[in-house]
Amino acid sequence: MQVTETVEITGHLMDSGLLSRVLDDIRGYGGEYTLDKFDLGYDKDDPSTVRMTVGAEDDEALQRLLMRIQTKGANLVDPGTPEIAEVTQDGVFPDGFYSTTNLPTSVRLNGRWVQVRNPEMDCGLLVEGDTVRTIPMSDVRTGMRIIASAQGVKVTPPIVANTEESFGFMESDVSSEKPQRVLVMQVADGMREAKANGQKVLWVGGPGIVHTGAAPAMVALVEAGYVDVLFAGNALATHDIESSLYGTSLGVDLARGRGVEHGHEHHIRAINTIRKAGSIAAAVEQGVLTSGVMHALVKKGGRFVLVGSVRDDGPLPDVYTDVLEGQRAMRAELPGVGYCLMAATMLHSVATGNILPASIPLTCVDINPATVTKLADRGSSQARGIVTDVGLFIEHLARELAPDYAEAK
Numbered sequence: 001m002q003v004t005e006t007v008e009i010t011g012h013l014m015d016s017g018l019l020s021r022v023l024d025d026i027r028g029y030g031g032e033y034t035l036d037k038f039d040l041g042y043d044k045d046d047p048s049t050v051r052m053t054v055g056a057e058d059d060e061a062l063q064r065l066l067m068r069i070q071t072k073g074a075n076l077v078d079p080g081t082p083e084i085a086e087v088t089q090d091g092v093f094p095d096g097f098y099s100t101t102n103l104p105t106s107v108r109l110n111g112r113w114v115q116v117r118n119p120e121m122d123c124g125l126l127v128e129g130d131t132v133r134t135i136p137m138s139d140v141r142t143g144m145r146i147i148a149s150a151q152g153v154k155v156t157p158p159i160v161a162n163t164e165e166s167f168g169f170m171e172s173d174v175s176s177e178k179p180q181r182v183l184v185m186q187v188a189d190g191m192r193e194a195k196a197n198g199q200k201v202l203w204v205g206g207p208g209i210v211h212t213g214a215a216p217a218m219v220a221l222v223e224a225g226y227v228d229v230l231f232a233g234n235a236l237a238t239h240d241i242e243s244s245l246y247g248t249s250l251g252v253d254l255a256r257g258r259g260v261e262h263g264h265e266h267h268i269r270a271i272n273t274i275r276k277a278g279s280i281a282a283a284v285e286q287g288v289l290t291s292g293v294m295h296a297l298v299k300k301g302g303r304f305v306l307v308g309s310v311r312d313d314g315p316l317p318d319v320y321t322d323v324l325e326g327q328r329a330m331r332a333e334l335p336g337v338g339y340c341l342m343a344a345t346m347l348h349s350v351a352t353g354n355i356l357p358a359s360i361p362l363t364c365v366d367i368n369p370a371t372v373t374k375l376a377d378r379g380s381s382q383a384r385g386i387v388t389d390v391g392l393f394i395e396h397l398a399r400e401l402a403p404d405y406a407e408a409k
Contacts, residue, residue: 003062004055006036009074011157013048014040022069029065031056051077063096066150071101073157079108082152084127087144093137097124098147100134101155102358107132108152118334119357125153138324158358158382183386184393187363188400190339191226199338200228204352206345207235208367210249212391215240215293217398220405222296224398229333230297230304231352232345234315237280237294237306241316242270244292271314279317305329309347331355344390346371358382365393 013019026033037051054069056062066076085094100123105116109130116125117133125147126135132147140146147153191201209218221227239249247253251263277283284290284298297304307326308319320326330352340362342349349364353375356362364372365386372385386393399406 002055002057003059004053005062005066006051006053006077007066007069007074008049008051008077009069009072010047010049011073012041013050015044018072019048019050022072022074025068025072026054026065029056029068030061031065060096063150067099067153070150070153070155071103071157073155075154076151079154080151082107082109082125082147083149084145085148087140087142087146090141091138093124093140094146094148096148098150098153099123100125102356103158104156104357104359106154106156107147108154113154118331119359120331120355122354136327139328180388180393180396183388184396184400187341187386188397190361190363191341191401194338195225197338198336200336201226202229202231202333202337202340202352203227204231204340204342204345204348205236206232206343206348207239207249208344208390209236209293209394210239210243210254211252212344212389213254214391214394215243217391217395217402217405218293219291219296220398220402221394222293222300222302224402224405225300226401227297227300227302229337230293230302231330231333231348232304232306233348234306234308234312234319236345237304237316237318238267238271238314240292240294241274241280241283241289242267244289244295245270245273268313271316275314275317303333305333307348307351327351327355341365342375343394346374349375353383365390 011018032055034053036053039049041048056065087094100121102119102121105119106113107116114132120134123134123136125132127145194201209215243249243254246266248260248263248266251259251266253260274280274283277286277288280294281298284295289295306319308315308321320329337360340360342364344366362382363384364375366372367389369387372387375383
């Protein structure tokens with residue numbers, strides 16, 4: 001190897017398998033390593049420390065390797081100072097740019113460590129005076145100063161809890177066989193803690209919330225103050241409004257569970273009604289929309305960001321049809337969020353996971369196990385998955401967090 005650097009990693013390296021994953025990454029990127037120091041923790045709660053020399057064929061390959069293993073906490077012993085390159089073309093990062101994770105990250109500027117603002121995966125690091133923040137590729141502009149090295153950058157990975165048991169039933173992060181009551185209580189406690197800390201609760205929802213009949217329960221949670229922000233697409237809002245205006249969702253009578261005559265027209269007529277009013281908020285003010293989740297959010301002063309897709313009908317006038325503008329609107333709502341619940345939507349769950357810092361707890365609820373595992377597979381290491389019927393889950397959550405709803409039931 002022509003170029004080398006020395007890195008160090010500390011934690012529960014053996015029982016968590018972290019060291020093995022770091023070494024696999026080094027070899028996977030065509031690098032080499034030499035273990036220089038290995039201090040194994042004596043007791044089960046003691047951390048271990050490994051110092052190693054890693055090498056690659058050239059500096060470009062080494063930088064990519066260092067960026068990769070930093071995501072697992074293998075940071076440079078001598079961090080040095082970051083290389084900063086100037087953007088020369090709008091929408092294009094400089095060669096060798098530092099590709100970020102959603103983990104807490106620091107950059108060494110002027111002899112001190114500066115915490116990166118709004119950590120987000122798959123972005124660059126923008127230097128603005130004495131501050132650093134993440135910036136998506138689409139937003140970079142000529143003249144901006146971007147970090148272009150692993151030197152001078154430090155990543156702090158989450159602490160992996162040390163488990164005493166080597167075998168157990170229903171121990172996976174995603175299981176459909178865990179006690180529902182316990183899972184609901186854990187989510188409710190997370191929301192209560194966020195509110196107690198003055199933080200916001202973010203929901204990411206799909207139309208399944210309406211299809212399963214959970215909209216009244218979600219309305220109760222909005223009114224109880226546990227839905228501060230909603231991220232969704234055209235479908236959730238459309239079918240919620242359809243339910244309010246016609247009592248159906250995708251033409252299915254929610255009270256009887258079967259289709260009604262001409263019901264297939266209801267969603268497009270609902271969209272047309274809101275477009276005529278001008279917006280969802282205007283429809284509420286005009287008395288056109290008098291119930292449902294969107295009505296409750298408007299009346300409560302909650303925030304919502306609706307981002308559409310190529311398959312949308314209409315869409316509703318509030319829907320962002322430019323996905324980059326939609327991403328920016330979603331990012332703007334993240335400051336102050338302390339807990340995130342994702343329910344019945346794969347597309348928007350992954351999209352939100354991509355922009356959410358790893359420090360924000362999130363739970364994904366879906367009947368499909370593939371949806372709840374995809375978040376962790378896409379880099380949202382803090383994601384917890386619950387495989388269950390979304391309608392029943394939200395119903396139980398409302399009974400736990402909304403006393404008036406529980407009494408009514």
